[in-house]
Amino acid sequence: MCLKAFVRSPFRGLWLVLGLLLITPLAAQPPIGTPDEFDIEYPDDEEPSAEQVALGKTLFFDTRLSGKQNMSCASCHNPDLGFGDGLEKGVGSDGTILGRNTPHLYNLAWNALFFWDGRAASLEEQALGPIESDVEMNLQLPELIKRLKAVPFYQKHFAEAYPDQKPAISETTIGHAIASFERTLISDNAPFDRFMKGETEAMSEEARRGMALFLGKARCINCHNGPNFTDNGFHNIGVASGDVGRAAVQKGVTTQGAFKTPGLRNVLLTGPYMHDGSIGSLGAVVQHYIDAPKKGGKLSPQMEKIELSDLEILDLVAFMGALTDPVPVTPAKVP
Amino acid sequence: MVCDALNLRRAVLAVALAAAFLPYSHAGEISGTLSFVKKPPSVVLVYMADDTGADKGKKRKLDQKDQQFTKKMLVAPKGSKISFINSDNTDHNVYAADTDAGADFDIGLAPPGSTIDQEVNWAENAVIRVGCKIHPKMRAYVATVDSRYNQVLELDRTKQDHTFALEVPDTVTLVRVWLPNYEPVEFTLEKGGEHKVDLIKKGKVYGTLTVSRK
Structure with missing residues (x-):
């Protein structure tokens, strides 16, 4: 194909993206793609039973789980608000404004550590x-x-649900049931996934250009990699909140001011963004990644200096929009 | 005729000399099958625990690439050194925090292309987990094993049955098998013998190990 024909081709965005995907393995980041349920690490390699998941769902929506019986897990992790609360920072059962933004729950089945600072080693512990x-x-x-x-x-x-556990109602079984339900919140059929399966029109031209930027010039792939668009790692990205983040859990030169890389599936639904909820839109998030490296400070080395035009920022946002595959959940009937 | 006899004597002498100067003789092998009822663990270590001849002066290497350790397990005797290499294009770190084994180290920030040495100065016959503080999904094990007769099996987790074979001299008989989160297995196996044992995790049987020796 000559250059003129390539430029005129309606599939030029696709060719660019496919070309970048071919180059991506050389860049040494785990490739983006659709997550594989075989890779989920269940506790003791035991997939939960349907009874355990159903029980966990009921607990998730039950306000008995709060002291004043005015709050359930779903109060902050609201399924209709991207399993978040839409607020800058979480709010406790007595109205206290918490220190950090409420994280979303999509595709946590593949996650390694939990909370913004990774202080919980399992979803059971986190729950x-x-x-x-x-x-x-x-x-x-x-x-x-x-x-x-x-x-x-x-x-x-x-x-x-727990016939082998005596007593059946315990800290262990409560944590296991809630975590088992949370592991079913899987989003894996976004336009991006369909595009990767060969449905070329599943993503818009803007989203395809955004994907090429995501993998290339914008360097998002440095941390937002793998099937869930997270390296499961901790990085200082220059959000000046005064919060030491991971360093409060684990000492080391790499942990000061570092927070967990959130997965980007359904990111359009999970604003506001950053560990302190300080950025309200995805466009402003991208602008932060342009501005922060210029300011210096002890940023993660993954925060490379980048330059993007306003149009390119919009393309990146369009690509992030193509990661949208909501997980509808009907609230459980609480006894 | 005289020539043939001379050659025969020379051959016998050569074999006798070779036998005399061999530090040990590989007189046989142990072979086994691991069968799991569910998804198998990622790695298994099999070794003859009554040998202590590992070369402590030899530096072992553990590399990092594509945000993974290139080996799931490294065998290194106490007193040896491990070179942690970063062949990735991203920063890494290696640390261990295993209080039971006395393994507590952190090599700090390891930039791309770096090699940082760490002395194996913790308990013998321990298997510790090392990780990266930046990328917590990166995990590998280091086994402080003195034995020259060891084998690390990186298992294909889509398959439930796995086999192994390990050449061993007659002088060693104590077999140890280690699997992450499973109860360790140890038994004596003489030449011609066979041993079958359940593989147990948190009190439940998740598989069987059958080993024979010839």
């Missing part, structure tokens, strides 16, 4: 954290167990 936190749901687990044991529905369904 229990906000329940006990005095500024969040503020309920000690022994009290929660007592509450659940008093409900015939939970007596029956815990016994059925």
